[in-house]
Amino acid sequence: MSILVVGSVALDSVQTPFGKKKEILGGSATFFSISASFFDKVNIIAAVGEDFPKKYLKLLKSRNIGTGGIAVNKGKTFRWEGRYEYDMNVAHTLATHLNVFKDFSPDIPDSLRKSRLLFLANIDPDLQDKVLRQMSSPALIACDSMNHWITNKKKSLERFLHKVDIFLLNDAEARQFTGEANIFKAAKAIVARGPKSVVIKKGEHGVIYYSKRSHFIAPAYPLEAVYDPTGAGDTFAGGVIGYLSRAGKITDNILRKSMIYGSIMASFAVEDFSVNRLLNISRADINKRYADFKKLTRF
């Protein structure tokens, strides 16, 4: 099938207990698309500034990612600065400079409006809706969100979620969105509010999938070292949507497998800064971790 992702392409400055990196390639659409590119063709809709390094656009193209929808606008590229302590489940944002991303209001080129799978990364829910209204009936609509929109645009988000097949968010966001401390109650409460299904990402503790018809839980792929968790969630989503696209149809079983592939893609992403580790793996590495995971979890 064909995948469209709408989100950010950014420059990140990241500190973890294992190092400090300045202005490295980041952004939700970046992590998502590189992850998905291992499975199928993906196109990006995003905006960067005039200062965005050409080498990064080249890098995306070299992965056969469609970059025609990345507008280069007057001004500077979106920048995020963050820090992680030893507990890497929590990102401490030091600074967010939206720059050109502040005026991001995506118009989808005609050629991409027929994309079959749509991933709306974490942007204003009103923009997510604006994108969706331009599409001609995608087979699957998935979206992410974050605490900022849950706090400031809850009504918009709730309205939009009724149109969504898979809503992905992390455990803290799920609790915030529903006011439920228990994560399974939260999952149920989210689906009661509109989306067909929800995927709650619990970082090193795995993932929960909940829809009215099916429930799935999986641990995370075990890692002995995590260097930088930035982008793990979007990389996960890229693996999920990428696998679904490659499978060509969506059954309960394919959906479960897609989440394992998502976890495995995320497990690579966090093993180095930026997308560095993702650029150094092959399909064989992914398949090896999938087989390992099967062995690790079977009973």
Add this chain to the structure above:
Amino acid sequence: MSILVVGSVALDSVQTPFGKKKEILGGSATFFSISASFFDKVNIIAAVGEDFPKKYLKLLKSRNIGTGGIAVNKGKTFRWEGRYEYDMNVAHTLATHLNVFKDFSPDIPDSLRKSRLLFLANIDPDLQDKVLRQMSSPALIACDSMNHWITNKKKSLERFLHKVDIFLLNDAEARQFTGEANIFKAAKAIVARGPKSVVIKKGEHGVIYYSKRSHFIAPAYPLEAVYDPTGAGDTFAGGVIGYLSRAGKITDNILRKSMIYGSIMASFAVEDFSVNRLLNISRADINKRYADFKKLTRF
């Protein structure tokens, strides 16, 4: 086969966000034996005081648990008082009155020395060793421990662990014991120090099994309400050892299944105070959750 558990039979006073109970039946051997009793015959070695309610001994007997090894000693029964906040992964101990348990130094009756499966619940590692030296080559030796012994009797514990087949502890204890923040590194480091295998219990986040030859990870059984986590770890161990005993042999596959049964027994235990929920379930309830768990985790 036949199971012997050496541990505490106690009176607990527990506060959780869902209620407050005074002097209810508790203790590691209690939770373990009631859990294991769903699978096979289990005998307890413990000591209580003269104040220990007869009805609780009757209750254990009614589950076909061997109570002949529970000494009734001059003095008061071991009492524990604890509190849980909404994050039930952490118990806050308010008071520990060892009472008769202070002088607990188990002599194993001849009739029980040939028990095939031995579970040494959380007691002084020197006592665990003393018990083991009285046994005539059990087929499986499992033990638990806690932060107190890791801090104060580390040498004894490390010496003893060389004799152990399965060492069960929780994630915080595994980190404390090894000084490793990463839980998989901790698992590996523990096995490098002596026991044939380790089971790290992560509460609502599931369980990790690690030996040199096999690794297994499983999420916890999903629960929408946890009322009192006291005894969950010992109930888990009871399910594991109970299932292994009933199976009559220990293969990698049987071991994996035993941990799922352990998780399921623990999932019942935390749904009410003390052992109340465990007393209200049948094998059919256990089998139903096992089937649910299979469906929830398959991919």
